[in-house]
Amino acid sequence: MTMSKLALPQAAAAKLQKLCPLRPTLAIVLGSGFHHVLAGLRVEKKINYAKIPGFPQPTVSGHAGELYFGQLGQTPVIVLSGRAHFYEGHAMDRVTFGVRMLAAFGITDLLLTNAAGGINRKFRAGDFMVLTDHMNFMGDHPLRGVLLPGLPRFVDLTETYDKQLRQILMRAGKRARLKLREGVYIAVSGPSYETPAEIRAFAALGADAVGMSTVPEAIAARQCGLRVTAVSCITNPAAGISQGQLSHEEVLETAERVKKSGAALIESFAGFYGEWSLRKPA
Numbered sequence: 239m240t241m242s243k244l245a246l247p248q249a250a251a252a253k254l255q256k257l258c259p260l261r262p263t264l265a266i267v268l269g270s271g272f273h274h275v276l277a278g279l280r281v282e283k284k285i286n287y288a289k290i291p292g293f294p295q296p297t298v299s300g301h302a303g304e305l306y307f308g309q310l311g312q313t314p315v316i317v318l319s320g321r322a323h324f325y326e327g328h329a330m331d332r333v334t335f336g337v338r339m340l341a342a343f344g345i346t347d348l349l350l351t352n353a354a355g356g357i358n359r360k361f362r363a364g365d366f367m368v369l370t371d372h373m374n375f376m377g378d379h380p381l382r383g384v385l386l387p388g389l390p391r392f393v394d395l396t397e398t399y400d401k402q403l404r405q406i407l408m409r410a411g412k413r414a415r416l417k418l419r420e421g422v423y424i425a426v427s428g429p430s431y432e433t434p435a436e437i438r439a440f441a442a443l444g445a446d447a448v449g450m451s452t453v454p455e456a457i458a459a460r461q462c463g464l465r466v467t468a469v470s471c472i473t474n475p476a477a478g479i480s481q482g483q484l485s486h487e488e489v490l491e492t493a494e495r496v497k498k499s500g501a502a503l504i505e506s507f508a509g510f511y512g513e514w515s516l517r518k519p520a
């Protein structure tokens with residue numbers, strides 16, 4: 239890896255700092271089912287990913303590719319709308335570029351959102367699941383390769399998803415009148431959906447939901463020392479759990495149906511987070 243490549247997330251963060259004076263400590267990555275958050279955001283600055291040096295361009299339709307500075311309720315936030323997925327062919331350093339940029343910017347807390355298939359038979363399409371833990375079945379690792387200066391080589395993932403932020407998310411769920419599920423997310427590379435045999439195996443291993451994102455970002459964020467929390471919109475029963483076939487349309491339909499709940503959850507989270515971050519020791 240060249241020096242200029244090593245410097246990229248820092249350069250991107252410096253550009254953001256120049257473009258907006260707001261200094262949020264919370265960043266939110268929007269996945270399918272959560273884009274309606276933007277409707278409640280008081281936008282101070284909207285920046286197309288193309289304007290951020292080194293930032294990968296998303297290629298999936300429905301993922302816009304904009305970074306927002308704004309206020310959710312009283313809480314200043316950075317919102318990333320659109321992410322680079324591993325299945326698009328991006329290497330892991332691209333997939334995690336945004337997170338490394340946010341860490342260099344000075345973000346301390348990261349909320350990741352995604353759409354996922356439900357493996358746990360109690361889950362229904364339209365449910366939301368707070369991640370308690372994950373399994374990385376992507377067949378690659380975001381920390382593999384050249385060690386970036388100042389960062390640990392062997393990162394502890396005993397508590398990838400921060401307990402306090404998770405409690406705040408659970409409180410936000412109550413406030414938004416949602417029955418939030420909790421569970422283990424298994425990340426696969428995609429882009430095909432899984433086979434019923436794979437889903438049976440994942441169920442036996444203890445996974446509750448399956449998806450194609452979030453885990454690389456969570457791991458990179460932990461290496462950077464960020465507190466992380468994550469929530470899935472369960473858009474469909476995973477392969478073989480329901481009768482029919484899986485489709486991206488079904489995923490988008492469910493995401494559309496529950497978009498107001500997803501947005502209410504994230505907005506309340508930002509509110510409770512704001513109160514908590516004022517109280518917590520630095």
Ligand code: HPA
Nearest residue numbers: 353354355448449450476
């Ligand atoms: N599998 C993997 N990723 C997904 C699914 C699924 O069933 N639904 C939404 N994202």
